[in-house]
Amino acid sequence: MWRKDHGDSEWKKKMSLSGDQTATTGRNSSISRGLREDAKPASKPSTPTRKPKTPKPENAITIAVSSQVLFNMEKEKQIYELQGMEEYNHYQMEHEMEPFSPGPAFSFVEALEAVNARLRDLYPDSEELFDVVLVTSNHAYVGLRLINSINHYNLFIERFCMTGGNSPIGYLKAYHTNLYLSSDPIKVREAIEEGIAAATMFTPGKMTIVSQTQLRVAFDGDAVLFSDESEQIYKTQGLEKFFEHEKTHENRPLDHGPLKCFLEALGKLQKKFYDKGQRLDCPIRTYLVTARSAASSGARALKTLRSWGLEIDEALLLAGAPKGPMLEKIRPHIFFDDQMFHVEGAVEMGTVACHVPYGIAQKGPQKKQE
Numbered sequence: 001m002w003r004k005d006h007g008d009s010e011w012k013k014k015m016s017l018s019g020d021q022t023a024t025t026g027r028n029s030s031i032s033r034g035l036r037e038d039a040k041p042a043s044k045p046s047t048p049t050r051k052p053k054t055p056k057p058e059n060a061i062t063i064a065v066s067s068q069v070l071f072n073m074e075k076e077k078q079i080y081e082l083q084g085m086e087e088y089n090h091y092q093m094e095h096e097m098e099p100f101s102p103g104p105a106f107s108f109v110e111a112l113e114a115v116n117a118r119l120r121d122l123y124p125d126s127e128e129l130f131d132v133v134l135v136t137s138n139h140a141y142v143g144l145r146l147i148n149s150i151n152h153y154n155l156f157i158e159r160f161c162m163t164g165g166n167s168p169i170g171y172l173k174a175y176h177t178n179l180y181l182s183s184d185p186i187k188v189r190e191a192i193e194e195g196i197a198a199a200t201m202f203t204p205g206k207m208t209i210v211s212q213t214q215l216r217v218a219f220d221g222d223a224v225l226f227s228d229e230s231e232q233i234y235k236t237q238g239l240e241k242f243f244e245h246e247k248t249h250e251n252r253p254l255d256h257g258p259l260k261c262f263l264e265a266l267g268k269l270q271k272k273f274y275d276k277g278q279r280l281d282c283p284i285r286t287y288l289v290t291a292r293s294a295a296s297s298g299a300r301a302l303k304t305l306r307s308w309g310l311e312i313d314e315a316l317l318l319a320g321a322p323k324g325p326m327l328e329k330i331r332p333h334i335f336f337d338d339q340m341f342h343v344e345g346a347v348e349m350g351t352v353a354c355h356v357p358y359g360i361a362q363k364g365p366q367k368k369q370e
Contacts, residue, residue: 052120054158055127057176061265063112064161064172066182067136067146069201070109071100085165092142099152100145104203104352105181106153108333111215113156115269115283122276128269133159133175135168135182172196179262181354189357197262199336199354202343208331208350214283216332217266220323220356221290221301223338225263227255228359230297231338235360246297253307254300258358259336260308267310287330288312291342293319324349338362 067073080088112130119129132155134146140162150157161171169190172180180191180198191198210216222231234242266284273282288305292298298317305312316326324345327335335353337343339361346353 051156052116055129055131057131059127060129060131060176061269062131062133062175062177062179063109064133064135064168064175064177064180065105065109066184066187066201067134067138068183069103069105069181069203070134071103071106071146071149072203073100073103089139089142092138092145096145097148098145099149102153104201104207105334107207107210108181108215108352109155109157111211111333114213115215116156118283119269119272122278123272126272128272130269131159132157133161133177135161135163135171135180137163137165137168139164169194169196178265179259185355185357188355192258192356192358197259199259199356201334201352201354202347204347204350204352206350207352208328210331210333214285216285216287216330218287218289218327218330218332218335219259219263220335220337220339220342221288221292222254222257223359223361224257224259224336224356225288226257226260226301226304228257228338228361229254230300232360243296246292246300250300251303252300253304256308258356260310263310263312264308270311285313286311287332288315289323289326289330289335290315290317291320291323292317324351327351327353 068077076088076092079091109132112132116129119126134150134157136143136146138146143160143162146160159175161168161175163171167187167190169187172191173194173196177191177196180188180196181201182188182191182198183201185200188198188200219225222228230242230246233245237245263286266286270282270284270286273279273284288301290298290301292301294317298315301317302315314330318326322345323335323337323342327346328349328351332351335343335346335351336356337346337353338356338359340355343353343355
């Protein structure tokens with residue numbers, strides 16, 4: 001059972017930023033649809049004349065996304081917290097035809113759809129696709145605004161989970177969820193404890209422009225892809241013992257962390273492009289961004305990935321240097337880290353970053369590797 005984190009609520013308050021800082025009604029369509037890196041995509045699949053068939057959950061890679069990270073619902077959240085449920089419901093119904101503006105997960109979901117379009121071109125009958133489930137604690141009768149918003153942006157989201165105030169965690173396994181994204185750290189910790197890959201998503205004040213045609217996902221290593229075995233050595237015995245431990249165990253693979261399964265899912269879809277001779281034109285790219293150093297501790301991380309049969313497209317071994325500037329260059333749609341100071345640094349540089357509440361780093365003050 002993965003360890004609970006009781007210490008990030010204050011960080012959530014600090015990192016959550018006003019909805020006025022994200023896209024708003026009246027901006028041009030290229031911004032309101034999410035920030036994009038490619039002004040003119042080199043190639044884009046033809047738009048289908050009808051919506052494609054939704055894959056069966058057992059065949060798909062299911063991404064469960066909270067409505068509060070897919071869309072900017074800060075104003076509505078304040079109404080709920082200050083005026084209560086009835087006023088919140090009334091407001092939502094009054095503004096039913098007014099679409100929400102995009103939230104931090106919006107460009108990520110668009111990128112998933114771009115990958116799906118490429119996969120459908122190559123494998124018309126395959127159901128090995130991304131499938132997005134919108135998760136909300138709203139009552140069903142106020143969910144119409146969410147449906148209208150999805151239709152407004154032409155998103156392909158067919159599955160909804162509206163729980164009427166109850167926790168959605170019990171439904172995630174039924175949906176065969178591969179990744180759950182939320183702004184609520186309590187729900188994220190519940191999902192992690194149930195063995196579901198999950199992370200708390202934060203909103204930058206000004207989001208970096210990202211690719212429209214290539215999904216880019218960046219991972220920290222320890223306590224994200226890997227277990228926190230090595231992190232425990234560092235936290236309890238110091239940096240020298242950490243280096244000594246990693247050198248001694250260089251050829252022993254690390255155990256898996258909470259997001260290994262999501263990297264596996266990405267790799268499975270990447271291979272489908274490789275099999276069609278599209279390795280150099282693959283619309284999925286993965287990154288390892290770790291504080292480990294190449295000479296003293298990086299080899300074990302890379303050998304672990306190899307032992308799992310997993311590829312990572314780019315590995316950045318930073319030897320304790322800040323991750324934010326490197327992420328600004330990568331421009332990922334999403335970045336995962338277990339330590340809040342790395343999440344904070346990424347958000348300050350405009351990256352949509354997610355906190356994975358797992359491992360020893362969740363206990364007490366966090367110490368930065370030198």
